[in-house]
Amino acid sequence: MIETIHLTKKYGTFTALDDLNLSIGEGTVFGFVGQNGAGKSTTFQILATLMAPTYGTAYIDGVDVCKEPSQVRRKIGYMPDFFGVYDQFRAEEYLDFYGASYGISARERKELIPQLLELVNLSHKADSYVDILSRGMKQRLCLARSLIHDPKVLILDEPASGLDPRARIEMRGILKELKTMGKTIIISSHILPELAEMCDEIGVIDQGSLKARGTVAEIEKQLQAKRLIQVQIADAIDEARRFFEDQAFVSELVVKDGKLEFLFTGTEDNQIELLRKAVAHHLSLVSFKHVESNIEDVFMEITKGVEDY
Numbered sequence: 457m458i459e460t461i462h463l464t465k466k467y468g469t470f471t472a473l474d475d476l477n478l479s480i481g482e483g484t485v486f487g488f489v490g491q492n493g494a495g496k497s498t499t500f501q502i503l504a505t506l507m508a509p510t511y512g513t514a515y516i517d518g519v520d521v522c523k524e525p526s527q528v529r530r531k532i533g534y535m536p537d538f539f540g541v542y543d544q545f546r547a548e549e550y551l552d553f554y555g556a557s558y559g560i561s562a563r564e565r566k567e568l569i570p571q572l573l574e575l576v577n578l579s580h581k582a583d584s585y586v587d588i589l590s591r592g593m594k595q596r597l598c599l600a601r602s603l604i605h606d607p608k609v610l611i612l613d614e615p616a617s618g619l620d621p622r623a624r625i626e627m628r629g630i631l632k633e634l635k636t637m638g639k640t641i642i643i644s645s646h647i648l649p650e651l652a653e654m655c656d657e658i659g660v661i662d663q664g665s666l667k668a669r670g671t672v673a674e675i676e677k678q679l680q681a682k683r684l685i686q687v688q689i690a691d692a693i694d695e696a697r698r699f700f701e702d703q704a705f706v707s708e709l710v711v712k713d714g715k716l717e718f719l720f721t722g723t724e725d726n727q728i729e730l731l732r733k734a735v736a737h738h739l740s741l742v743s744f745k746h747v748e749s750n751i752e753d754v755f756m757e758i759t760k761g762v763e764d765y
């Protein structure tokens with residue numbers, strides 16, 4: 457449903473997007489995660505036909521964004537990261553205005569707009585002026601706007617940014633509902649856990665290229681070649697420390713809260729062997745376990761070495 461082929465964008469000599477190849481199936485909710493400046497908005501603006509790539513192209517539902525932008529626009533709902541709302545409108549009028557600009561008849565709009573307001577939990581604000589709505593409400597109104605022509609594909613650039621936890625949860629609920637309606641959604645965020653919960657797949661973008669892609673579990677697995685192991689020993693911790701320091705695939709060993717922690721880069725078989733040796737060495741092992749990396753750790757690991765700015 458969404459495909460990018462060698463998508464590249466240069467601003468002068470600076471490469472913001474570097475040979476991005478992505479393929480997102482119909483009905484998928486795809487989370488596009490990256491630090492500030494990673495290239496998320498650039499990708500989305502190209503997908504939304506608002507900017508031409510320097511090289512490569514993208515297809516939405518089989519239609520080339522560069523060659524047939526107006527056809528693409530009918531298929532997509534785009535929510536930019538910064539949006540202007542027309543403050544002098546009431547919420548309902550605002551949607552009516554956009555509906556009309558998409559050529560939706562007055563009769564259809566009358567039926568559709570209350571449904572959209574309900575979907576984004578704004579029915580009670582239908583008559584309120586846009587400028588008095590809270591940030592979360594404005595964001596939901598903007599989402600309703602992007603849905604007015606019933607697009608197959610939603611391109612949502614940080615829809616939950618700047619929202620408080622409650623408003624984020626509300627936004628997440630709406631997105632889940634859109635998923636059940638069969639929409640294909642690409643959504644960006646720099647907050648990985650937020651996306652992890654509602655996305656079928658995640659792509660991690662960094663410095664304009666895709667660093668990892670898959671389900672959250674798959675991405676975590678990609679990094680598990682380097683596992684953090686924690687060992688609890690009943691006594692003789694110095695002896696245990698010397699033992700583990702001498703073993704293959706063990707590095708960065710530290711003692712933390714009376715337990716040994718180290719990185720292990722061997723395979724699962726290597727790990728079984730290590731454990732056997734530790735037992736044979738008569739270490740008084742209480743426990744030997746992986747420290748689960750949480751999704752934030754995974755993100756930091758993938759984008760390691762890049763300054764946040």
Ligand SMILES: Nc1ncnc2c1ncn2[C@@H]1O[C@H](COP(=O)(O)OP(=O)(O)OP(=O)(O)O)[C@@H](O)[C@H]1O
Binds near residue numbers: 494497498646
């Ligand atoms: N018009 C422009 N001219 C020059 N450089 C630009 C322009 N637009 C974006 N960039 C640069 O391209 C890179 C990617 O920007 P982009 O907005 O796509 O990142 P992003 O991942 O959406 O970041 P954020 O989360 O901060 O919105 C950044 O280094 C940015 O400074």
